[in-house]
Amino acid sequence: MAYTPNSSAPKADFDVIVVGGGPSGATAANDLAAKGHSVLLLDRAGRIKPCGGAIPPRCIEDFEIPDELICARIRSARMISPKNKAVDMPIENGFVGMVNRETFDEWLRERAEKTGAERRVGTFVRLERNEADQPVAVYTDAEGAEARASTKLLIGADGAKSKVLKQGLPNVKPAPYVFAYHEIIKAPKANGEARANYDPTRCDVYYQGRLSPDFYAWVFPHGDTASIGVGSAKKGFSLRGAVADLRRDAGMEESDLVRHEGAPIPMKPIKRWDNGRDVIVTGDAAGVVAPASGEGIYYAMAGGRMVADAVHMTLLTGEAKALATARRTFMKEHGKVFFVLGLLQYFWYGGDRRRERFVKICEDPDVQRLTWESYMNKRLVKREPMAHVRVFFKDLSHLLGLAKT
Structure with a gap:
């Protein structure tokens, strides 16, 4: 059912502003635009999150991900122990899809725009309120000038160190996180030492303290490229050094570097996602990355959809308590797994x-x-x-x- 604005309510620039255009924010923006709301999707340009890029079949089905975005189909995983014992875990009757976040995230943002969301390039600076006590997103635009936009509801999908969370829900403790770093390299060619250790249909996961004292390291195929990365919450541990060691161990030391990224990855859903009024967070800001595996894309998109449903209900009914249904729904469906x-x-x-x-x-x-x-x-x-x-x-x-x- 399309949203019909309440003519007696104070006029805001948008029904909803979504800060952050990753999988969660872009999904929320797309779903809300599809329901007839005026949506601003505010996203920083050029930022790519370090990520293995795995999406399960349910993600592909639930969010209608087209085949052209799947850059590799994984048929097995190899677990590698501290003593270099390798255990293969084949996937029966299926595959895990791999995506490149650079193209995947942009496709999601473009889909939201085609659905009706307005896109702006900008960096969120702070949350203010106008005379009607509505949230105002203050941001710097692509030229570095400060700009403002008011909204009835603000969604923070701006990462593990979310400014929206810090300012809109100041009493809510952020999620604990590990730091992740990866290098995208050109995939090994059909011969040579690197290719002997590399299978374009297999994810390699290293459980070795020298590569990560408290998490794991990985080599994930991405078609023409591969992601080699590591995560750790231990302060002072050299993630770049660990990736260099992993590349050397895997015979990929000479593989051409395409790009590299680093960022914090949350490990636990936070206790509250909304302020009970007009601000709610989703994705990494809400801490919805799975412990142990570090999987986040599906959970980010699922959380974004649940937040969109809660925001839609709030706008329809004027009952801010509906915002809390997003976290309850997510934890009911995924809490046991986490x-x-x-x-x-x-x-x-x-x-x-x-x-x-x-x-x-x-x-x-x-x-x-x-x-x-x-x-x-x-x-x-x-x-x-x-x-x-x-x-x-x-x-x-x-x-x-x-x-x-």
Whole structure:
């Protein structure tokens, strides 16, 4: 149903302003424009987030991602232990899509614009309020001049260090985060040392303390290019040095560098997403990146859609309490997955002995099947209860050191 403005309400420049044009912000802007709202999508130009770029089949289906944006189709993952033991986890009857964030994010922004959102290039500076007590986004435009736009509702999709969160929800603690850094390189050619270690249909994940003391490192294919990256929350740890070590270990030291990026990646949904009035956050600002895996694209887009639904209901009814439904809906659908992944990260990333045992567990067919089914469909697998029981006791035996590595 299209939105019909209330003629008695104070006139704002826009019904909604979305700060940040990544997957979450662009999805929220697109959905709200499709519902008939006037939307401003404000985004900084040229920023690309470090990201492995994986999107599961559910993301492709739910958000109608066209085939031309899928730059690689992953058929397996290889888990590599501190002792360089490699365990392959093949995907049965499906694939994980890989996207380049440079083109993927821009396509999402263009889709929102085609749907009816107005796009502006600018950097959010601060939140003010006008005489009608409506939010006013103050930003610097592409020429560096300060500009303003008022709105009925403000959505902050401006990253883990969100200014919208800090200013609009000052009493809400931001999510804890790891720092991520990756280098996009030209994919190894069909021969040579690098190609011998590289499969364009396989993601390699390194669980080695020397590459990341508290997270993991990766080599993810992107068609003509590849992402080589690492994450860590440990202060003083050299992410660039770890990537250089990984490139050398993988025989990709001489591969041509295309670009590099670094940014904080949140690891836990924050306790509250809205101020109960007219400001709400989504995506990294809301902390919706999965622990352990660091997966964020699907959860960002799902969260953006839920925020858009909550904002739409608020605009229709004038009831600001509707904003809180976004987080409740997200946690109802994905909270258990985040909880389980948080436990996994806590138990298995706490040292190389545990990482060695974790990679050993990945050899198990039950673990592989349940992992892929949950990942591909974005929900915990409820069937096959005995498989869960078997996995539980195998996990326990590894934690207690009763299983051989």
